[in-house]
Amino acid sequence: MKQEIQDLDVLIIGGGPAGLAAALRLRQNGIENILIAEREKQPGGILRQCIHDGFGLTRFREMLSGPEYAERFIREAEALKIPLLTNASVTEITPDRVATVVARDGLRTYRARAIILAMGCRERTRGALAIPGSRPAGVFTAGVAQAYINLYNRMPAREVVILGSGDIGMIMARRLTLEGAHVQAVFEIQPYPSGLTRNIRQCLDDFGIPLCLSHTVTKVHGERRVTGVTVQKVDDGFRPIPGTEQFCSCDTLILSVGLIPENELSLGAGVKLDPHTRGPIVNERFETSVPGIFAAGNVLHVHDLADYVSLEAEELADAVTDYVTGKDLPDCSVTVTCDKNINHVIPQKISLRESINLSLRVNRPLADVKVAAVQGGDVIAKKTLKKALPAEMISLHVPKDRILPGKELEVRIL
């Protein structure tokens, strides 16, 4: 049976903080024919299970929990009657922007003038870490444990060891403790924490949970359920140091070892990815290597705060508005690169049409440094930082009249 194709101005894939913010801004900009496709039963994305507070300070100047932050956008989207298709999985997008969607009522096909990728990110799992040992029950990612406790009222743990000091892991350390579990320690393979300092303070220190840096789990014990883990110190090359083995008896190992942008769909459409961000390569208007396909939020690069996800998506929506109304970007003649102190920088390509804000993360903790944009040996923008942590995004403003056409721009730590 041949599918009937519906035409859209903009198809937004994902109804989390990025997709919702983009949809609202598009509608405010007068783009009417849009659709959000959301995989889950309800919009809001991961925020629905992030019941802790700390959201909204930048975007709304208020301290909100994750569900409240999401509902601000959901209510507005409902008021504006923005079409939202839930329980809808996008299974394929093509380079000419035809999307196949598996919805409750069957298969649907859309042809969009622009597609916004807003699928967010997923958690790295044990498989990605390759921890040896048996495969008993009781090994969860922090996000899965969070869903059990905060959405489904299931308590998955009593004696807990956490591997990785990502923010969700630390937040779950606090949550599990408040719910009566005992969290023995958080082990982090890096010599520095990977989450925000405030979370070390309010989620670990407040509850006397130790954070052990340069340590990793080298073995999982147990047949049907986890009975314990072996923990070892690691050297500078992250190799376990023999003789430092320590057995921790526990029934649960929680992993908080990083987030990866979710880009299977993007790859299918031929979108080129950046090996550092693992998200699409974009220009300053968040357009990927495939014309008309845009990306923002955690699908582009993993953000430290949901507020920045929404703000980025709003900027993206302005660019998409220009795109669908026929105002195109001039050629992007400047490629953005970074030195070895910097993990990644967004965008990777820029034109000279407007001033830009580069968004970047450092590779390791640094203090009293200058981050600079350099072109042909000249510093064209710089910013002094008292501290620069891998856990935090850094933004650097580059005025357009300082950027030279056709020359590579390197972001450096001075």
Added chain:
Amino acid sequence: MRKTITCIICPNGCLLSADVSEPGTDAPVTGAENPRSIDSPVTGTGCPRVIDSPVTGAGCPRVIDSPVTGAGCPRGEAYFIQEITDPRRTLTSSVLVKGGELPLCSVRLTDPVPIARIPDVMKEIRKMKVEAPLESGTVLIRDVLGLGSDVITTKTIRRITAAQ
């Protein structure tokens, strides 16, 4: 004694520090010896103390002997003083819901409460059972344990219908 605390008021996480003395371990602090002077009482604390008066008694075991450095905004200093005199935290959790499309509704406190009372507040929250539908922002417990903070819902939960 130099004390350093990470500010947890916003995600910037500024590293705040100041000289702090504890009564009994340091010389008594008087206004004259105290270089720090705050013009108005720090608001929002359980401790309406002005730094340049001598500090006595319970609730205020410590005093600051120097300006608070490292704060990215004025809230940092207020937080520092709050933290060494009467540390408080907010709390988020969830309550059981009957007849809702989810078994739980997330909740939070509207204002921070003393850290030591967090377990007691958790107990109060755990006792709650509510019926769907629920609007986000509904007050479930007003002035919980007399601590001046309300427990409110943070999620809208629809009632499950027979058709579902």
